[in-house]
Amino acid sequence: MTEEEKKLSRRFYKAEQEAGFVEKHTSHTAQTISPSYKLAFHDTEFLLREELRPVRFQLELLKTEMLMEEAGIGSMLVCYGSARIPAPEQVEAKLAAAQTPEEKAIAQRLAANAKYYDEARKLARIASQCAIVEKGMRQFVICSGGGPSIMEAANRGAAEVHAETIGLNIVLPHEQAPNPYVTPRLAFQFHYFALRKMHFLLRARAVAVFPGGFGTFDEFFELLTLIQTGKMKPIPILLFGKDFWNRVVNFEALVEEGVINRADLDLFTFVEHAEDAWKKITGFYGIDCPPLEG
Incomplete structure (x- = not known):
């Protein structure tokens, strides 16, 4: 059936047409200005009620799913990682801002991990x-949490080669906004x-999982x-930074305690460099697309 036949x-x-009729033709009376008279889908206060949580869950699931589909996103290469690790050009300022011995030690650790910004x-x-396309859908589109640091690095790398890139941001009590490299419509x-x-x-x-804190651990x-x-x-699952991860998580101890199987350690692969990670990905799927220069 054609679009015209559907119409x-x-x-x-x-x-949307019904909403337009309301806007255009409703007169202002005691009845029509009452909250109860609003169309349910136009009533923000109603949608934010506790009882409407299941509906909000569905809306968050559907909105992103529908817009991803419309944008032709077939699959994603997801990048998890810290919101605190500085970009290499920010390292000196980070070190200079540290005052106490503890702050200086932490700043030095963060500076040492700045290399992973470049790898992401x-x-x-x-x-x-x-630019892999299968069945008309784009594959391995870069997706991050849309925030700063490692997330920014991932979106930035894609944007630098004029590719669209996805940011899945979260509302937090403190200020939070997407980094400037996320494609606006995504x-x-x-x-x-x-x-x-x-x-x-x-x-x-x-x-790809880069060094990070609670949020990265949760996702990973x-x-x-x-x-x-x-x-x-x-x-x-490419785990960047073997020294970091083995320092903060004792994977071997989990095996020794019997709470995971040794085979579970094969679920992820340690890597240090982007080229190695991409080779693992393309090898897994049998894709012929070696890393390009530049």
Whole structure:
């Protein structure tokens, strides 16, 4: 059926048309200005009621899913990582701002991990330059949490080669905004962490995990759990920074304590460089697209 035939066969007005009728023809009386008279989907106060939480869950799931589909996003290369690790050009300022011995020690650790900003940026650039399209849908589109630091690096790398890039931002009590490298039409904002994490993985074809804190741990371990328990098919999980991860998580101890199997350690692969990560991804899927120069 053509679009014209669909229009002719439609028996009822669309919601947006009905809303227009209300705006144009409703007179202001005691009845019409009452909150109860508002169309339910135009009534923000009603939508924000506690009882409407299931509806808001559905809206957060549907909005991002529909817009991703319309944008032709077939799959994503998701990048998790810290919001605190500085870009290499910010290292000197970070070190200079540290005052106490503890602050200086922390600043030095963050500075040492600044190299992963460059690796995230490079990985995004490599994947985006390949511009893989399957069945009319774009594959391995770079997606991050849309914030600063490692997230910014991933979006920045894609933007530098003129590729669209996704940011899944979250509303927080303190100021939070997407980094400037996220493609505007692919900048999404979430209220629920659960729905945000779901969207990270719905289209994830590979995940790169860089050094990070609680948020990164949460995302990384949920992904491991989903694959370990068979709720999700295996995908390449590239863990950047073997020294960092082995220092903050004793994976071997988990095996020794019997709470995971040794085979579970094969769910992820340690890497140090973007080129190695991309080779693991392309090898997993049998894709011929070597890293490009520049």
